[in-house]
Amino acid sequence: MEARAMNDLDIYRSLPEALLPWYRQNKRDLPWRHDREPYHVWVSEIMLQQTRVEAVIGYYERFLHVLPDIRSLAEADPELLHKLWEGLGYYSRVRNLQKAAQQVMEQHSGIFPNRHEEIRQLAGIGPYTAGAVASICFELPKAAVDGNVLRILSRILSDDRPIDKESTKAAMAAALEEVYPEGSCGDFTQALMELGATVCIPKSPRCEICPARGFCRAHGAGNMTDYPVKSPKKEKRVEQKTVLILDCGGEIALCKRGETGLLAGLWELPNLPGHLDADEVMTAAQEMGVGPDRPEWVVDRSHIFTHIRWEMKGWRILCTQKAEDLTWASPEELRDKYALPTAFRQFFEV
Ligand code: SF4
Structure with a gap:
């Protein structure tokens, strides 16, 4: 179907079919993709917030070497945690990781919860991380909408709503969740992440190798870099x-x-x-x-x-x-x- 003839729902529905085979063939071999253990996926997702993949790999491996499971994180000396996080920035992330590990120990007998509402209750876990863990580890149809996914969807749909608005994120997450493919929810989340990280990149999107180019409106119009739209920045x-x-x-x-x-x-x-x-x-x-x-x-x-x-x-x-x-x-x-x-x-x- 021509991009122009497709409505928004058609485009959303086309995403899993286009992205899943591409992802399975092209995904990068990253240490947190070696299994779907919630502790591993959770730690990696928290580290990856605001930080590049290449920078995170060493931190991730060191962190899991020193703190191999939820119990060891819950009981760790805060000084050790800060040292393991040194250079990653946004230190409240690691303090919340420990708080959440303590919640898991106290409220879930040390087993990471498998229900979305319970995951969402853990310290430092917002809609993005909850969606990532729920879909990747437990195959739940929950979207993980971050800057990468917002950029992809803005371009594919030629959607000019500012992506920093909570209402835009919520609307896109809800629309995505309608088309989450049963049995492949984790791969779909990761396919979107991978497309944003390696193909639909901010400055020069690599449309020539993109599995969504057939129905991407911005690609059809040649104005990919007009998206995403952001609200004017406040001065620091x-x-x-x-x-x-x-x-x-x-x-x-x-x-x-x-x-x-x-x-x-x-x-x-x-x-x-x-x-x-x-x-x-x-x-x-x-x-x-x-x-x-x-x-x-x-x-x-x-x-x-x-x-x-x-x-x-x-x-x-x-x-x-x-x-x-x-x-x-x-x-x-x-x-x-x-x-x-x-x-x-x-x-x-x-
Ligand atoms: S076709 Fe280009 S702009 Fe559209 S999603 Fe793919 S990389 Fe992004």
Whole structure:
């Protein structure tokens, strides 16, 4: 059937038939696809949120090596969890993973629940992850609609509703669930993910090898990159900070962030609001009781979070006293023991 002659429902109905054989022939060999164990699929899906596949593989393998099952995750030391997650960012994800593992231990006798409503009740599991686990592990007709799937559907349907609106996501998920193929729900979810990751990519979609090109409206019209449509972006808030790299005999001062808010509960380098000059920095270090000797260097760094951009000036200061209310870490401890978010760790890459 010609793309133009097909209505939206016809197009949705064409998806499983077009995508499933393509996926089975072309899927990448990824470690979390070796089985359909819910713990494995769940951990991989949480890691893959906001992070590229290539970056996740090493983290995933290390995480499962250290924490091979739900019980070990539920009982893990939070410091170890942060260390295993270091560099992946969005640390609330790993804290929620542990909370959910504890829920599974307490409420489901350690067995990952197989009902969608129960999966959805677990900490950190939103509609996307619940849909992924429910369909891949339990063959339930539940859609997992993320940015990749929204992009594919927007293009195939020439749908110009903004994809960041919850109403768009919900409508597309509901329409997809109507056509989930019985017995192949997990493969259908993964086929959509794979198409978005390898073929219907954001900038230059590879329509020439796409199994949906026969009925894709955007491909027919040649305006693929007009989709997806997004609402205008809000400007990120900019925060200026002065970061102190206090070095006393080769050990570096760390402190803990508060238990709520951005990077909650993680280690950080001591820092102050605003951009301080050399005199102000020396005064601040004096007040911290570290016996500052001299500033060694200053370097500019920035870090972008979802809604905030930090613009940081990092001062390395040689010190003569280890103030007791700071934690002092050797280079080996910085590498192996303390989880320091990328926003701060980048000051050691000078
Ligand atoms: S034909 Fe092109 S635009 Fe349409 S789904 Fe395939 S890759 Fe995307």
